[in-house]
Every structure is written in C-alpha cells, then in structure tokens.
Amino acid sequence: MSVDKLLQVNNLVLHFSTTNGAVQAVDGVDFQLDYHRAVVVLGESGCGKTSFSKAILRLLPRNVKRYDGHVYLQGNDVMQYDEEEYRKNVRWVAMSLVPQAAMNALNPVLKVGEQVAEPAMIHLGVSKAEAMQQARRMFQHVGVPEDFLNRYPFELSGGMRQRVALAMALVTSPSLIVLDEPTSALDLLTQANIMNVLKRIKQELGTSFILITHDIATSSELADEVAIMYAGQIVEVAHAKDFFPAPLHPYSQMLMASVPRLRSESDPMFITGQPPSLIDLPKGCRFAARCPFRFEKCSEEPPVVQKGDRKVKCWLHV
Amino acid sequence: MVAQMEQISVSAMKMSQRVLLAVHDLHVWYELRRFGFGHAGYVKAVDGVSFELVAGETVAVVGESGCGKSSLMKTILGLNIPTSGEVIFNGVNLSELKGLALRGYRFQVGYVQQDPYGALPPFMSVQQILEEPLIISGVKDKDERLVRIRKVMDEVKLHPADDFLPKFPHMLSGGQQQRIVIARAMIRGPKLIVADEPVSMLDASVRVEILKLLSNLQAEHHLSVIYITHDLSTVKYFSARIFVMYAGNLIEKAATRDLLKNPLHPYTMALLAATSDPDAHNAEAFKDVPPGEPPSLVKPPAGCRFHPRCAKAIAGLCDVKAPPDFEPEPEHFVSCWLYQ
Numbered sequence: 001m002s003v004d005k006l007l008q009v010n011n012l013v014l015h016f017s018t019t020n021g022a023v024q025a026v027d028g029v030d031f032q033l034d035y036h037r038a039v040v041v042l043g044e045s046g047c048g049k050t051s052f053s054k055a056i057l058r059l060l061p062r063n064v065k066r067y068d069g070h071v072y073l074q075g076n077d078v079m080q081y082d083e084e085e086y087r088k089n090v091r092w093v094a095m096s097l098v099p100q101a102a103m104n105a106l107n108p109v110l111k112v113g114e115q116v117a118e119p120a121m122i123h124l125g126v127s128k129a130e131a132m133q134q135a136r137r138m139f140q141h142v143g144v145p146e147d148f149l150n151r152y153p154f155e156l157s158g159g160m161r162q163r164v165a166l167a168m169a170l171v172t173s174p175s176l177i178v179l180d181e182p183t184s185a186l187d188l189l190t191q192a193n194i195m196n197v198l199k200r201i202k203q204e205l206g207t208s209f210i211l212i213t214h215d216i217a218t219s220s221e222l223a224d225e226v227a228i229m230y231a232g233q234i235v236e237v238a239h240a241k242d243f244f245p246a247p248l249h250p251y252s253q254m255l256m257a258s259v260p261r262l263r264s265e266s267d268p269m270f271i272t273g274q275p276p277s278l279i280d281l282p283k284g285c286r287f288a289a290r291c292p293f294r295f296e297k298c299s300e301e302p303p304v305v306q307k308g309d310r311k312v313k314c315w316l317h318v
Numbered sequence: 319m320v321a322q323m324e325q326i327s328v329s330a331m332k333m334s335q336r337v338l339l340a341v342h343d344l345h346v347w348y349e350l351r352r353f354g355f356g357h358a359g360y361v362k363a364v365d366g367v368s369f370e371l372v373a374g375e376t377v378a379v380v381g382e383s384g385c386g387k388s389s390l391m392k393t394i395l396g397l398n399i400p401t402s403g404e405v406i407f408n409g410v411n412l413s414e415l416k417g418l419a420l421r422g423y424r425f426q427v428g429y430v431q432q433d434p435y436g437a438l439p440p441f442m443s444v445q446q447i448l449e450e451p452l453i454i455s456g457v458k459d460k461d462e463r464l465v466r467i468r469k470v471m472d473e474v475k476l477h478p479a480d481d482f483l484p485k486f487p488h489m490l491s492g493g494q495q496q497r498i499v500i501a502r503a504m505i506r507g508p509k510l511i512v513a514d515e516p517v518s519m520l521d522a523s524v525r526v527e528i529l530k531l532l533s534n535l536q537a538e539h540h541l542s543v544i545y546i547t548h549d550l551s552t553v554k555y556f557s558a559r560i561f562v563m564y565a566g567n568l569i570e571k572a573a574t575r576d577l578l579k580n581p582l583h584p585y586t587m588a589l590l591a592a593t594s595d596p597d598a599h600n601a602e603a604f605k606d607v608p609p610g611e612p613p614s615l616v617k618p619p620a621g622c623r624f625h626p627r628c629a630k631a632i633a634g635l636c637d638v639k640a641p642p643d644f645e646p647e648p649e650h651f652v653s654c655w656l657y658q
Binding site for chain 2 (some may be wrong): 195
C-alpha cells in the first residue's frame, strides 16, 4: 500500500449484533487521509459516523458481529496487529481519539495535569516527570494556563475541559487525531476558540484530523476535505473548496440546503422522511426513498464514481 | 418565512400595542450556602432585566451558558420567585398569583424544552402524555380530550394521529419527539410559548422543519414566542426582535434585521463574528474571539460586566459605572458607554 497516505481504509465493515438483528453501522467504507490534512466526516444521527471512529481505532464493544477490512496507517495494515501490538503501536501512539462529550469523560477525582500525563506514561513508557513536562507543553498548545495542571475538572469551564481532553489526545504526539463532535455542547465563543486551537495545532504540529460532526457550518472552519456519510456508507468525498459551493450527491445537496445561514437570504429547506434503520437497510441506493431525483436504476446499489478529485456514490453521475 | 416575520413585527407595532408580558427591573438571585448553613453570597443570575412583549410578537433571547437566560425563562414560567422586580402577564402581576391561579397562569404559557427525549416521560404513551395537561386542567370527558389531542396532532403535522397515539417516546425520531413536546405545550391554547433551544438537539436537516412548524403555529394562533438560542443563524427565520443577554443583563435589544446588519455592542459583534456559514475559506483564517470567559455571577466585575474582555473598554468609565440603555438608533437599545 502506498506509504505517502497517512491513513488508507479499504472496505471497512463493523456490524453489531442486537436482539433486533445486526446493526450494519459501518458497511464497506473506503477512506483516505493525507499527512497534515483535516477531513470532516459529516452526517446525521444514526449514519454510523461514531461507529466509524470506533472502527478505525479498534474500540470495539462486546457485541461485534463482524469487523473486517483493511486499515493502513503509515503504510502498515494495523488490522493484522494483535491486541497488544495495537495498544503499543497504534492506539494513542499513532492515532488518538477525543470522544463525544470528552469534557464529561474526565476523571473527577484526578487533577487534570495527571490525566493528561497518563497516556504518555502508559503508551510511551516515559517517567512521570517527563510525562508532566509533555503535559505542560500540550497545555500551552491548547491554550490552557499552566497553573491549571493542578486543578480538578470541576474547577474548569466546559471549554477548558474540552481543551484538556484535546491535550490528552495530543500528549503522545500522534500523527492523527479523531474528534467526535468536539464542539457540540459548547457555547458559540468557546466553539470558535476550540476551532482556533485545532487550526493552530494543525499548523504548528502538523497533526492530521478526522473531525466527525453534524455541525456543517463549524466543520468548514477546519476541513480540507469533506466526506458525507449516510446509512453506514460514505456517499461523497471532495476537497472542501469543491464541496461547499457545489455538492454532487442529492443527499449532500439537500443537507447543505438545510443549513441556515447568517449572511445570506436563502430560505433553508428540510429533508422529509428519515434515514433508514441500520438494521433493516433497503436494497439498492439507501437514499432513494427520500431522493427527489431517483429513477429505476436506483434500486441497484450505486457504484462509487470518480469525478476528477471527487468521488460520489450515485447513479446520476455514472 | 423571513418576510412573514417582518410582516408580523410591523403589524405588531401598528396594532393596539397590547402588551402581553412586561418584565420590570427583574432580579433573580440565588443564595449560596456554605456547608448548608452559612450565607456565602448570591448568584446574581438575572440582575436588572426589563422588556415588554406585545401579543403576537416573537423575540429571540441570545446568550451563552451562564448568562442567566434559563433563570429568566424559569421566572417567566412561574417556576422561580423573583428576588425583586415584576413579571406582569396580561396586566396581572405574577407575584399576586397563588395556588390554582398560578397553575392557571402556567397553562397560558407553554414551554418547549431543549431535549425532546428528556422532556417526555419514557413510560407514557403519546396519548397519555398529551392527555395529562387536559386531565390536570379538568377536562373530564375522555372523548373531548381525544378530539383536542387529534386536533393538536394535526397542527404539528403528525399524521395519521392514531398511528402515533399508542407509541412511546423511544419509538419516535428526534424530530417527532419534539413535535410531541410542541403539541403538549400547545394543547391548552397558551398565549405565550417559551422555547428553550428547541432545535439544538435535532439533526441539521430536521431543524428547519421544526422551526418552520413553530413559525406557522405562531402565525396561525397569533402566539407570542420567546425563542432562547445561541444559534444566531436561525434567529432571522424565527424572530422579529433579538435580545442579547450577558452575565445577567440584557445588553442589546433591537429588531432582528437591524441587529444582524448593524450590531452595536462589542459582545454582539463578537457573537456574530464567531458564527460560521459553511464556506471552505473559513479554514484559512483564525477567528477573532474576545479573550477570557463570561464572569462569575457571584462577583461580577464592577461597571460594565463585559469590560474585562472588551477591546474597546474605556478605562475609568467602563470599569467603574454600569452603562444604562442608550438608543443610538430608533428602537435599537444598547447598554454600552461607546454610545453615550
């Protein structure tokens, strides 16, 4: 596999078993990411984007029914690693995660400095003193004053706790950080602050990001590339500068049209209906039921069409 | 939808100017107790708020966490007792209402909560949820209740009603749940709706649908609506006026168009600058965000509460005296010394 891509994902599948049937959360996803780039995975509730982040990082629950595909990180197929190898070389070393509501995931009885230092001690095996030094440096990068190292999470505001969670993900200097809804519970000005921090880290440390969110407007603050996820599949991929002005897939178009804009007079529209259940997926194109452009061919699974630098999974573009 | 809003605001002005809700110098302070006994100061959540809402008018209250908007809203809903100041609804002072009269007031104000799943009892079916307010307010005839339930389900566009009535909240999508919350708020025919971030927990493609629904209900029933939000990009679709709240005060009040086009208070300008539209060019520049955090409501800064974060603060004035409301443009009020 080409070494020049930081991350190359081929046909990633993650299905969960439940009493109602198999949840096909990630259903054959192809994905790639270059060094020093940020890609945003946009999608609504139930499209499988959080499961996608878990699938990439191998953070699997007990009820996994099927987990396969290839995940090439810096050229190595990490799906082949056993648990211990993965823990030592990949998770929190090459890739880390800032999960949803990370600020609420901080341990309330430990000082934040210690929590940020912990991954360095466990995954890199460094001494506590060195790990605390690294934590101090990360606090600087995320813009939290040093004296907060000795405070407890309840002494920090929501925005600061989110920055601490980000520092924790950075402390081992990974090449890639996956962020799941990093700003959704935060205030407007705090959101803008966090996006500034991410931009700065991308510039100063060259970290790549996978930003998973349903907040389309805020995602444009960081995105170099955009991937749209629907019902367990990626239906469009493009550079941000091509995507935002002109999305190709009907779902992408309707999603973009539903975003209320501060600075334009557009009357936003909404998409009728709901996404299909991941347990009971329709045959053929999964968006066909809600698509105003559907035609007979849509009852077959559409191929992924390459259009220059862009990819779109739709019969309209074949 | 935008034009519809403008029409309503103009007509609200032209009309009898019947004030539905008047808030005069409202203060809501929560006492802090140390170890459960000792007095340790007050959290001054609402600290001098005044405004009037005309019947049929929609107002957005915009502010970040900790600005006091939830406390303001709870006081209007009759769930908090003001520390000082008055809330007058339809000419009646809320503090004069007790018992059944207070409950009667609460039926005139509908509340649409932020988290639809959290707002609906998981063990009650849709029918039971919608029957509850009717039973409490004394509608004894079951058939009459069903008629009213079907009517309100039709208004929130949940068709066919009979399919939804036996369902439980977890069987509904977020958008459907929020429609039930709205139906529950509307079922007693309120005159005022307080909607606290009604769409922020819904998906992007559903938000507009619910906002349009609220907007149509507002127009049909001539409702007054207080729309609490931090999402400035939705405000122009749903409100004729905007109030900006910071640290317990309303720091700017204006017609939506005027405020969005010409924000006066530095904090309002910061909020607008921090609101993104989806544009790939956003990734190329950093946003200018005022440093620091909103102040503690226990010991707010002297003078103007925004001055520690304000690039335009005038030393010797902004840090000493709290600014009054100025009116640099007709019907555009701002609490800032820059406009004296």
